Amino acid sequence: MLASFSLLPRPKTLHRWLSTLPSSSIQNSVFISRSTDPLFNLTFEDWLFRHCPIERPLLFLYRNTPCVVIGRNQNPWKEVNMASLRARGVPLVRRRSGGGTVYHDLGNTNFSIHLARQAFDRRTTAQLVLRAVRAMGIERARLNDRNDLCVGDDKVSGSAYKIVNTRAYHHGTMLISTQLETLGDLLRVDNRGTMVTAGVASVRSPVCNLQQSSPATEHDTFASAVVDEFRAEYGLDDPTQTIDEAAGDPAYIQRGIAELQTWEWLYGQTPAFTHTLENAFPWGAVTAEVRAKHGVILSCTLRTPDLPSAALEALSSSAEGARYGAWPTGSAHVSDGPAGDVQRWLSEALV
Numbered sequence: 001m002l003a004s005f006s007l008l009p010r011p012k013t014l015h016r017w018l019s020t021l022p023s024s025s026i027q028n029s030v031f032i033s034r035s036t037d038p039l040f041n042l043t044f045e046d047w048l049f050r051h052c053p054i055e056r057p058l059l060f061l062y063r064n065t066p067c068v069v070i071g072r073n074q075n076p077w078k079e080v081n082m083a084s085l086r087a088r089g090v091p092l093v094r095r096r097s098g099g100g101t102v103y104h105d106l107g108n109t110n111f112s113i114h115l116a117r118q119a120f121d122r123r124t125t126a127q128l129v130l131r132a133v134r135a136m137g138i139e140r141a142r143l144n145d146r147n148d149l150c151v152g153d154d155k156v157s158g159s160a161y162k163i164v165n166t167r168a169y170h171h172g173t174m175l176i177s178t179q180l181e182t183l184g185d186l187l188r189v190d191n192r193g194t195m196v197t198a199g200v201a202s203v204r205s206p207v208c209n210l211q212q213s214s215p216a217t218e219h220d221t222f223a224s225a226v227v228d229e230f231r232a233e234y235g236l237d238d239p240t241q242t243i244d245e246a247a248g249d250p251a252y253i254q255r256g257i258a259e260l261q262t263w264e265w266l267y268g269q270t271p272a273f274t275h276t277l278e279n280a281f282p283w284g285a286v287t288a289e290v291r292a293k294h295g296v297i298l299s300c301t302l303r304t305p306d307l308p309s310a311a312l313e314a315l316s317s318s319a320e321g322a323r324y325g326a327w328p329t330g331s332a333h334v335s336d337g338p339a340g341d342v343q344r345w346l347s348e349a350l351v
Contacts, residue, residue, distance in 0.1 A: 028241040029234075030227055033062035035245050038069065038093050038104060043256030045112050045171065046096055047248040054166050057234040058114035061223045064104040066179075067091045068186050071099040071160060075199040075270050077324065082351045084185050094266050097171065099160025100202030103186055107177035107209070109219050111226055113170045120168035122147050122161060128233050129157065129172070132225035138213045146203070149174075154208035175209045176217055183207070192349045193277030193288075199270065267295035267323070277349055281341050283307075288346060292324045300327075307338055315339055325351060 284306025300319035
């Protein structure tokens with residue numbers, strides 16, 4: 001409940017002018033990105049985190065074109081409707097922080113608050129964003145016990161955190177006018193069978209947009225409110241710096257973007273998991289147990305009381321060392337009959 005912590009009002013400040021500075025002379029505390037490329041924005045955020053002075057509080061605000069962003073320690077096959085993702089042509093991105101899976105589009109604004117580790121407090125930064133939302137007239141906004149920002153019972157903002165040595169950041173989403181139907185479709189997972197994973201699972205929650213409570217709210221109004229609260233909280237008065245894809249250290253940015261696009265990062269970071277599936281065919285039933293780690297299949301055990309074990313042995317042995325999601329579609333041809341039925345089933349189920 002809100003009564004459990006202090007919500008001190010912050011004085012409103014004049015909106016600062018925007019200035020565009022060369023990437024070699026970043027001296028500011030507030031950054032707003034003109035880019036809507038998720039790979040650039042996430043990499044620039046990482047560059048800020050690792051290269052700017054730790055004693056200076058930083059705020060970074062940005063929007064991305066449609067994408068699904070999973071946490072560093074998550075399993076995409078458990079979190080995301082991969083078939084729908086591919087059908088819609090929406091890219092998948094694995095970020096460098098932990099936390100759950102989120103959907104980004106231009107109706108969602110992302111905020112990132114960077115502090116020295118000794119000054120970092122998750123509740124304090126969450127309260128800062130809460131004050132910004134309330135300053136826009138959304139009085140029903142509140143924080144839940146996970147520091148998610150809600151309007152009534154519906155979540156409008158989820159957060160993730162990263163702490164490395166003496167640095168820390170809190171970044172989160174803010175649903176303003178996001179396509180909630182698309183969000184629901186992409187994050188609605190109907191895993192066939194049972195998937196047991198060592199990865200971090202997302203906490204599913206009902207969501208809504210800020211515009212459902214305040215139709216006039218836009219990206220710019222939310223960004224301005226957060227900037228005002230950030231400056232008041234940390235006693236800052238320097239101009240906002242708008243950045244584009246030339247900002248930061250070009251070599252670092254290029255390497256970071258390239259890393260985010262590699263299979264090894266996107267899928268190879270997936271913790272170990274076991275996917276158990278069952279299916280009934282006209283000729284009998286089959287149970288498949290697929291074990292994978294770092295996105296690579298360790299083993300596939302196929303069991304059926306209705307066929308000799310040798311009938312599926314070739315298909316099962318072809319799985320070892322294959323990339324999950326690419327097998328068995330990329331495996332050697334399997335003849336028609338029961339083995340072919342199982343191959344076609346697994347091709348649809350393991351996506």
